[in-house]
Amino acid sequence: MLTIDSPPSNAFTWESRQSMLRALDIVEADDDIRAVVITGTGRAFTSGANLREDQALTDEQLADYIAEFSGMLNRIEALRMPVIAAINGASVGGGLEFALACDIRLASTDAFFVAAGVNVGLIVSFWRLPRVVGLGAAKEIILTGSRYTAEQALRWGLVTEVHEPDALPAAALAKAQRIATRAPLSVEAAKSAVTRAFELDFEQGQALQTVKFIEMYRTEDHQEALRAFFEKRDGTYFRR
Structure with missing residues (x-):
């Protein structure tokens, strides 16, 4: 704080x-x-x-x-x-x-x-x-x-x-x-994207959503989040 x-x-x-x-x-x-x-x-x-x-x-x-x-x-x-x-x-x-x-x-x-x-x-x-x-x-x-x-x-x-x-x-x-207990790469990407929301038109917003979604899909954070979900536990993340 x-x-x-x-x-x-x-x-x-x-x-x-x-x-x-x-x-x-x-x-x-x-x-x-x-x-x-x-x-x-x-x-x-x-x-x-x-x-x-x-x-x-x-x-x-x-x-x-x-x-x-x-x-x-x-x-x-x-x-x-x-x-x-x-x-x-x-x-x-x-x-x-x-x-x-x-x-x-x-x-x-x-x-x-x-x-x-x-x-x-x-x-x-x-x-x-x-x-x-x-x-x-x-x-x-x-x-x-x-x-x-x-x-x-x-x-x-x-x-x-x-x-x-x-x-x-x-x-x-x-x-x-x-x-802090959410997937950190996802949180950071989401903050960056949503901060730009009012600056983008519809097509730009859709394009950014697709790019960031694919980026996050390929991360270990996403895989760990899925494992944690199915195992009913909190995820363990290490920012890379």
């Missing part, structure tokens, strides 16, 4: 961004890691950018900052293993965008969500959010800048589960454990 620890709101300073990138490097390099959980400390998941730090940036520095922050989100989205956001509290502005870059989102009953761009004269989440909740809900969330509860997020599909605060870490880890 990776924990964002930048009190009081877990905003990403330059130092905490570098720390997260180093952690992602370690995770990516470890073949034994098959799922990742990210959460926050205290009462916040993350508020995204550190606005006080941003105020001092020149236009050139701001462009570099946006590229770096976006690069961190893209790294999370592109990790070979699934990433689960255990959203323990405030997910605001760039923090909402951070959550959207994760593959699966679980929330605490204490969590809330704000696309804060219009509240501070900026724009956020217009690309990822509609792909998760649909255009109508995304427009309401983005254009009002209002605060939405975990239950509202659940109804929209922004999160898939809501838990009491004390139960959230265990629920997120259980989800990660479930994923």
Whole structure:
């Protein structure tokens, strides 16, 4: 489990961004890691950018900052293993965008969500959010800048589960454990393919499905999964 620890709101300073990138490097390099959980400390998941730090940036520095922050989100989205956001509290502005870059989102009953761009004269989440909740809900969330509860997020599909605060870490880890016990090559291929789903037309989607299905069919993971199924046991996998 990776924990964002930048009190009081877990905003990403330059130092905490570098720390997260180093952690992602370690995770990516470890073949034994098959799922990742990210959460926050205290009462916040993350508020995204550190606005006080941003105020001092020149236009050139701001462009570099946006590229770096976006690069961190893209790294999370592109990790070979699934990433689960255990959203323990405030997910605001760039923090909402951070959550959207994760593959699966679980929330605490204490969590809330704000696309804060219009509240501070900026724009956020217009690309990822509609792909998760649909255009109508995304427009309401983005254009009002209002605060939405975990239950509202659940109804929209922004999160898939809501838990009491004390139960959230265990629920997120259980989800990660479930994923980690599936055939790893299949999980990685499925994550990569489904992330591209909205970028492909029908023919491209069918072609990708065929290519990946054949690739997986030829793996030892598939053979072990079949053996485990017929022998009524969990599979034993070694990522190759």
